[in-house]
Amino acid sequence: MSDNRFLLPDSAVPEQWYNIQADMKTLPPPPLHPVTREPVGPEALAPIFPMELIQQEMTRERWIPIPDPVRDILRLWRPTPLVRARRLEQALDTPAHIYYKNEGISPAGSHKANTAVAQVYYNKKEGTRRISTETGAGQWGSALSMACNFFGLECKVYMVKVSYHQKPYRRSLMQLWGANVTASPSEETAAGRAVLAKDPDSPGSLGMAISEAVEDAVSRDDTKYSLGSVLNHVLLHQTVIGLEAQKQFELADDYPDVVIGCAGGGSNFAGLAFPFVKEKLAGRKLRIVAVEPTACPTLTRGVFSYDFGDVAQMTPLLAMYTLGHDFVPSGIHAGGLRYHGMASLVSQLYKDELIEARAYAQNPVFAAAELFAKTEGVVPAPETAHAVRAAIDEALRCKEAGRRETIVFNFSGHGHFDLTAYDAYLAGKLEDLEYPEEKLQESLQSLKAL
């Protein structure tokens, strides 16, 4: 019986994160202050982030040591398994080898826990007693709640109101780990009250929840803010995924020709991909593919430009692929991929043609997830299912061409809390949403005014 699963012991949790800024030939242009339009210095970010994270945002050191207390928590579930999806290969009748890195085994259910633990650690080290954040469907909120619990910090989560009511399980999970979860917009912040004054029945939005969480952090001395994707330090913390995968491919005596991740803000994609980008920059031949929804086609149809990270135009201006900060994505089930922008580092790599991108509509994505659940057993989150679709299509390409390539994708999270989306798919009720050209042009207009 050949192995399906390539496992590493606790002691193999990486001791350093990989910082791709050390190796990129072109770095993305720096963030600009939203008012002065000057590059943002560390001091401007100090009210909301601890200094070590700000330094990680900007450093060009190649390897950043992972503190022992962080590794000690990561090893509760890390190294995650690298799994050869042999039953999927057989179902596709492909000569390709398909592997997935299973981040879904984290207690919070996704890769998000990797950066949550690190962020809470640095906050605790610098005296933060309380952390505020926003969450949509709840993946990030639950990861941060778990991490705060481990380090004994208070956690305040502003959860988009419509999700708060429609996804009660994620809310329960956060509360079980001790977080204080508030439906946003709330009466607890000026930003929330302003929205409620205009629209008492507002369902909320991620942009609104960000505004509440940032206001909460800025207005209290004991509180900092935490973000689950997009920023350089978040992507840095995710590189444990790719670093472990490289060791596991040695065990498997194999090496990927194609590396795949779904991309919303870019952090799970970067986590698997960046250590492989390093190899590519060093001359190794491989393809790296970011996968997004057609309903929010940031890389495939957006432009590379300075733009705000949020609708409310409060964040620094980031150089990135964006659909415009006014962009309102359709209500697809992959909530984690509904972001108008993309991490600067991922954007720059795409601009420099070091990575590829492609977009899929919902039905082919869920069809891939169904096949995966039926062959490998595991049920992917709707976001993750985008990577599954791309991996399957690459394997089918290999079949057609008779090529024995090796494909790996990041299984960023499980779908246990997303089964209503599967119900809708099985009932034939999912729409294959494309973002209409005229709306896209309209939202891109907002960039010209910057």
Place this chain on the structure above:
Amino acid sequence: MSDNRFLLPDSAVPEQWYNIQADMKTLPPPPLHPVTREPVGPEALAPIFPMELIQQEMTRERWIPIPDPVRDILRLWRPTPLVRARRLEQALDTPAHIYYKNEGISPAGSHKANTAVAQVYYNKKEGTRRISTETGAGQWGSALSMACNFFGLECKVYMVKVSYHQKPYRRSLMQLWGANVTASPSEETAAGRAVLAKDPDSPGSLGMAISEAVEDAVSRDDTKYSLGSVLNHVLLHQTVIGLEAQKQFELADDYPDVVIGCAGGGSNFAGLAFPFVKEKLAGRKLRIVAVEPTACPTLTRGVFSYDFGDVAQMTPLLAMYTLGHDFVPSGIHAGGLRYHGMASLVSQLYKDELIEARAYAQNPVFAAAELFAKTEGVVPAPETAHAVRAAIDEALRCKEAGRRETIVFNFSGHGHFDLTAYDAYLAGKLEDLEYPEEKLQESLQSLKAL
């Protein structure tokens, strides 16, 4: 960094199941035909089970080979990790070592998949095209749905109607794996129609769903029935858990003084415990503890007697600890522990004082689960939380006595689909239900009539 997790490669999936009937000094009295009261022969069970499973029910061979196609599927998630719960130990400040065997990583979420895969395999081998079963909260139904999907058999699940509506996620999971799920009582069977004629709004019960599933199997040539606990062959298939754990304790250079599992029908308990009972029978000193709810105290307050396995008195009479087949347990959240009887093999071991039993009420059980989720991250199913409670209490006893004992419990399943129960606990809405003495005496009366 010492290891938390003791991992084995795919190739270490056991090659044989351990059959405790080979080593028990006293075997339980044989099942009796419900009408003739004569011991049931293999031919009487042939209409509902395939012959190899019937033989496994009765054999006294010590080791039963696990067929390769079964091992090939088990290795999708097996061997499951044996995990040292160091953060829990620290929180309790106990000198004890606490380990758990994590069966929750199965794609179906619990140990139930171990027997589902084996049962479907033998059915397929003997030409069965379709399998019917019942499910309450859905753990068993989802495991069987997954297994039928892997072997290409149709799966028909009669799901207790109140759960069908209250636990839609488990229903979705079964449907994603291709099962046909019907709310029970249904119009599809005579048994269901009879109930609906009397009470069109019946919420259903496990007993009723069993009747529908058995009728379905008996009335169709292509269909057999499948049961997820209680029977000898089911317990046999679960022994991979304990066999793996023994190998993992060698890696950990440790050995349990106390082995713990929650017990409803008895299968997850037996799965971990039986290989250790073997050691105990061979002279090794260790304690083995079955944990049940005070609301359904089968071992701790029931009697050892012949009784029906179901309310409708259709099954053979089994010699077991029972509260009486008329017993109606309160609506505790640990649905999998609400069974009036206990597997014959487990019952006999308890009668012979080879194992202990204890019962807990809901609030202390959920308090233990909360502490576990906050220290180890992982959220236990309410059933599993009974084992967590007992493990914590054993560790506290060790602390008080200053003893460095080793404790292991079976983490039978995750609680991702049970978070409403945690909500109720956190809101202080759980009742600590005891089964009242007078009701108990009343239900035990039914046994005297047998």
